[in-house]
Amino acid sequence: MNIYNVLPLCLCTLFTFASSYSPEAMRDLVTDLPGQSHVSFRHFAGYVPVDKTNGRAMFYWFFEAMSYPNKKPLVLWLNGGPGCSSVGYGATQEIGPFLVDNKGNSVTFNPYAWNHEANILFLESPVGVGFSYSNTTSDYKKIGDDFTARDTYAFILKWLERFPAYRDTDFYIAGESYAGKYIPELAEVVYDRNNVNSSPHIKLKGIMLGNPETSEAEDWKGWVDYAWSHAVISDETYGVISKFCNFNSSTTWDVKECKDAVDEVLKQYNKIDQYSLYTPTCIKNSSVNSFVDSTRFKTNFANSKMMPRLMGGYDSCLDDYTRVFYNRADVQKALHASDGIQLKNWTICNDDIFDNWADTKPSVLPLYKKLIAGGLRIWVYSGDTDGRVPVLGTRYCINKLQLPIKTAWRPWYHKKQVSGWLQEYEGLTFATFKGAGHDVPSFKPSESLAFFSAFLNGVPPP
Template identity: 65%
Template sequence: MVFPAPFADCRHWHWYNEKKPDLEAAEDRVTSLPGQPSVDFRHYAGYVTVNETNGRALFYWFYEATTLSKEKPLVLWLNGGPGCSSVGYGATQEIGPLLLDADGRGLKLNSFAWNTEANLLFLESPIGVGFSYSNTSGDYDNLGDDFTANDAYAFLHKWFLKFPSYRNHIFYIAGESYAGKYIPELAELIHDNNKIDRSSFVDLRGILLGNPETFDAEDWKGMVDYAWSHAVISDETHKTIVKSCNFYSDNPWNDTECADAVDELLNQYRAIDIYSLYTSVCIGANNATLVTARSSLKMMPRVMGGYDPCLDDYAKSYYNRLEVQKALHVYDGSNLKNWSICNMTVFDSWSDSKGSVLPIYRKLIATGLRIWVYSGDTDGRVPVLSTRYSLSMLGLPIKNPWRPWYHQKQVGGWIQEYYGLTFATFRGAGHAVPIFKPSESLAFFSSFLYGESLPSHR
C-alpha cells in the first residue's frame, strides 16, 4: 500500500507518538472506565460548550489511533435519527475500539476498530441526544438540520482548542442513516467558512456516508420498491402506493389511499427487523418481539438506526451507571444523567429537514472532495434502491462500471466509481454495516482514506 503524505516514511515509527507526554485535555482523559479491557492508546471524553450564553454543551468521546496518532487523519463519526447517539451506536456497537459486551456490564475489544487507521471522534449531536444538553429550554424548540450543523461546526473549533495538535490534521466526516443529511450540511459549512476565514481552516478532504437519507422522494420510492422486491409487501399494496403516492409533493400523506398503503408496508415490517431483513429479532422476557418500525404512521418515519434492540437496552443500562458517568466526565456530583440511545422527543419535534442534499453533493463534488457512499443490501429502511435512485439524480458520468469488489477472496459487494463519487454495496449487511461486516468495513474504510479502488479480484 502506498502511503500519501503525511503518512510517508512513518510506518515503522510505532514508538513515535507513544513517547510524547499527554499534555492535551488531561482533565478529559478516561482512565477508570468500568469493564474496560487494557488498551495501548489514550481516549478522552467530556463536554464542549458550543454556546456559553445558553449553556449548550455537546458530549464527545475521542479515541487516539492505535499507532502514529499524531500523523494519522482525524475522523468525526455521526449517527442519525435525528435523535440517536453516536456513542451508543458508532462508538460501542460499530467501529470503536471498545464494544459493549452482550450483558451490558462491560466492554470488549473490537478486533476491527477503525482507530487502527485514524483518530476517531464521536459526537452526540444535537442537544438532547445522549449526554448532550442545553440549559435553555427554548433551544429544544429550534432543533433541525441547520441548528445541528452550526452547533457541530462550533463544536469542532472548540474541540480544537482542547486538542490543538489535531487542528492541522487531514479531516474526514463519516456516519450513517440520518447523518446522510448531517454530513453534507456540515461539510458545506466547513467549505464555505474555509473560504471566508483562513484562521478557522479545517482540512476537510472527504465524506463517507452509509445507508444515508439523501433525497426524501427517491428514498421513499426505493423503500417501497425494495419491500416489494423482497416479498415484504403484496403486489396489491405496491401497486396502490405507486398509483396513489406522490412522494414529490409537500405532504403525500394527505392522500388517504396512499397513507393507508404505506401504513400496510410499515405494519408488515413490524414482524421483522426493518434494519436487517434476514436476522432474528430480539424476543423479550415475556416473549414479546421488541423490534418495531419505530415510527408514527401517516408521516415520514425518520431512521432510528441500529441492529439489535437487545444490545440497545444493554447500552442504556451501561451508560446510566454512576461509575460509567463519572469515568466519562458527565456526572456533575449530584444528578445522574438519564441517557438513552435515541431521544424520541428530538425525533418527533424536528423542525427543519432538507428534502434533498443532492445540491450540496453537486457543490462538494465540484470542489474535488472525496465522496464515498455505501449501502448494506439487507437494510429495508434506507435500502440500496433508495440510495441508487437518489444518486442517479446527479447524472454523474461513470469512471469505472459496476463490478464486484473482494475481501479475503470473497465478494464483499458491488461498486461503481463515478467522476466525483464512489458508490459501493456490502453483501449481506443491514443498516449499520460495520456490525454485520466488521472486517470488510475496516478494509473499505482504509481504501477510502487512501483513495484507493477496492480490490477487483480474489
C-alpha cells in the same frame, strides 16, 4: 499478534504529541472505564460548550489511533435518527475499540475498530441526544438540520482548541442513516467557512456515508420498491402506492389511499427488523411468554418530512444493553458525563427530538454537486439487507446526479470473497456490502475496516 497488545507509540512521539494537548483535554482523559482491557492508545471523553449564553454543551468520546496518531487523519463519526447517539451506536456497537457486552455489564475489545486507521471522534449531536444538553428549554424547539450543522461546526472549532495537535491534520466526516443529511450539511459549512479569510481552516478532505438518507422522493420510492421486491408487501399494496402516491409532492399524505397503503408497509415491517431483514428481532422473555417488542417504531405522517424510524440492528437487543451500560454510575463518572452521584438519564435515541424536528432539507443532492466541484472525496455505501434506507433508494439518488461513470459496476473483494459491488463515478464512489443491514460495521466488521482504509487512502477496494 495479540489484539490487546497494539504496537506501542515511540515514547518521544507520545511525549511530543501529548504536550500539544491542552490541560483541559488532559482532564478528559479516561483512565478507569469498567471492563476495559489494557491498550496502548488513549481515549478522552467529556463536554465541549458550543453556546455559553444558552448553556449548550456537546458530549464527545475520542480515541487516538492505535499507532502513530500524529501521522493519521482525524475522523468525526455521526449517527442519525435524528435524535440517536453516536456514542451508543457508532462507538460501542459498530466501530469503536470497546463494544458493550451482551448484558451491559462491561466492554469487550473490538479487533476491527476503525482507530486502527485513524483518530476517531464520536459526537452526540444535536443537544438533547445522549449526554449532550442545553440549559435553555426553548433550544429544543429549534433543533433541525441547520441548527445541528451550526452547533457541530462550533463544536469542531472548540474541540480543536482543546486538542490543537489535530489542527493541521487531514479531516474526514463519516456516519450513517440520517447523518446522510448531517454530513453534507456540515461539510458545506466547513467548506464555506474555509473560504472566509477570518475563519480557522479545517483540512476537510472528504465524507463517507453509509445507508444515508439523501433525497426524500427517491428515498421514499426506494423504501417502497425494496419492500415489494423483497416480498415484504403484496402486489396489491404496491399497486395502490404506485397509483396514488406521488413522493415528489408534499401533499401525497393527504391522499387517503396513499397513506393507508404506506401504513400497510409499516404494519408488515413492524413484525420484523426493518433494519436487517434476515436477522431475528429482539425477543424479551417473561415468566408467562415471549413477545416481540414492536413499540420502537416512530413515524409522523402529519409532518412528512421524516422517514419512519424503527430501532434495530444485527443484535436488536443491543440498544437495551447500551442503555444499561451508560446509565451506570461508574461508567458516567469514568467518561466525565456526571459526577457518579447525580446521574444523567441516558437514552440511545431521544424521541422528542425526532417528533419536533424543526427543518430538514428535502434533498442534499445539490450539496453533493457543490462538494464534488470543491474537490472533496465522497464515498457512499449500502448494506443490501437494510429495508429502512435501502440500496434501491440510494441508487435512485445517485442516478439523479447523472455523474459520468469512471469505472463500471464490478464486485469488490475482501479475503478473496466478494464483499459487495462497486461503481466509481467522476467525483463519487458507490459500493454495496453483501448481506449487511443498516449499521454495516455491526454486520461486516472486517470488511468495513478494509473499506474504510481504502477510503482514507483514496484507492478503490480490491
